[in-house]
Amino acid sequence: MGKILVFTEAANGKLKRSSIELLTAAKKSGQPFIAAIAGSQAAGAAPALSSSGAAEVHTFEDGKFDQYNPELYTAALSDLITKSGATVVLASASALGKDLFPRIAARLKSAVLSDCTELSFNGDKAVVKRPVYSGKAFAKVTFDQSPIQFVLMRANQLPTEELSGGSAAVTKHAAPAGDLKTLIKDVVKGTSEKLDLTEANIIVSGGRGLKEAANFKMLNDLADVLGATVGASRAVVDAGWVSHGMQVGQTGKTVAPSLYIAVGVSGAIQHLAGMSGSKVIVAINSDPNAPIFQKATYGIVGDAFEIVPKLTEEFKKALHK
Template sequence: MKILVFVEQRDNKLKKSAFEALAAARKLAGSASQVAALLVGGSVEGLAGELKNYGADTVYVVNNAAFDKYNVMAYAAAAEQAIKTFAPKLVLGIASPMGRDIFPRLAARFDAGLATDLIEIKANGDFITGLKPMYSGKVFAELALQNTELQFATLRPNVFKGETSGDGAANVSKLDVAAPASPLQTVEIRKGKSEKVDLTEATLIISGGRALGSADAFKILHEAADVIGATVGASRAAVDAGYAAHDMQVGQTGKTVNPTLYIAAGISGSIQHMAGMRSSKVIVAINTDPEAPIFKIANYGIIGDLFQVVPAMTKAFKELKG
């Protein structure tokens, strides 16, 4: 199965999800010379080398000032050219805001099947099957694409493991693509106010639950996060209560994360929350209830009041940093 992977980058930095999609593509493709990556941007040529060790046999690069700011019409034109050049059986991407924007448009252009937000993907002959959570993770739907010459699929970020699987010998091929004339123009991209790394890219995360009791109480998490360079997250219960913004939500209906360290403060551990963070390498749970479900998946558990434990941790972090 020939697979083309649409690679995302921001400010000329590859998204971690790019390596996850490439690793998944390599496992599906099996034999050599079957996986290609597409990289689009204003000055992204230097990023192509980073993709060579993650399973790409060929890296197609669309490097043009007209593609500096993301525009669905322009990026779709670049993807269309790469698809016609490489002739893949499957085009793979990530179920990110960009993936949700561009993949349905591409599938419509090619009159092709589309499976989205998959947490598992398998090859069944020339076609794919996948598993997709539905109804806030209460059930899983098994999807199968059939009778379509070309297939499109997006993967949930931070579910698949990005592993090196190449020897760095991939070919880099430049595609000459002109941005199409369109009334839709990207004039400006405004970033959020936070200087912190986005949850989906963060390696250190401290999340708070409804037990914090107020938005103001989240300050103790931010203080701890500032010391170790972590990003602050929240449970759905905390977001629904108005204690935290929706873009801070971790879980089935929020963001799926995969940090090196995840500290859960005052989070009991609903199925939906744990589905979004259980792949974290080290999980530390802080809760007054020794029977809280979060302790079942935690590497380290602290039974205590988070308003005492978190400040003590912050103090210890400062001492360790000298």
């Protein structure tokens, strides 16, 4: 039987949904699992991890971990993974996960499967589904000779369960000794209060069909009613209407919400590469032949300026009665 290490992330003192998905999957696998977390959120999230059913909880919460530093995190996590005897490491395919775990895997002479959308276990072997060729096809993959199996899951792909009842001991780790070659002096955070696109459960995305930057207000209004995060196509990012952090696609963010509403987005292959993993796709476009309709679960052919305000009104009535 193998042993799973789940690397978790938290925000505002609470475990992210993507991490609860990983913990649930580890628990369901029937293999023993341990949980780890690093950074300024670690202390706040430790009690939830302790009661999650994990056999052990490891936190890296001394101030040096507050800012993500690839060198420091690689050294600390590699050490924990080696000492813990973990055979599988589960983490989110977040910006941090995708930066950190390939470094650790290289150090531990192991392989990484990133952007996974399904996960199951065949004994102690992880079996995943992941997109290839920019999402045009999916491959079912397992590990062959990797000493440790690193699996990076996209958010919103796995079910979650209430995790409670456990009482694992929490071990605090200090930063490893030694000089770092790099020092993070400052991280400038975006001003948005909304969930990051990669974590969002509902996304309303706008494209060039919105005609000008000011018309994103219409999408913000719809997003506010739905509790959604607003995304965009590259065309409108390049035009300077919205920031690059909002770009969905091959050269932007990869998202996998339960609901993706594309407004005035044509559905170029590079856009689809970032959002075709969404569970339900609603496309609003005035051109019935727009390629986005081939991917859409529901299509609305018409003028976004008529349809979006009506949808906002109707959702307002239905959701906030």
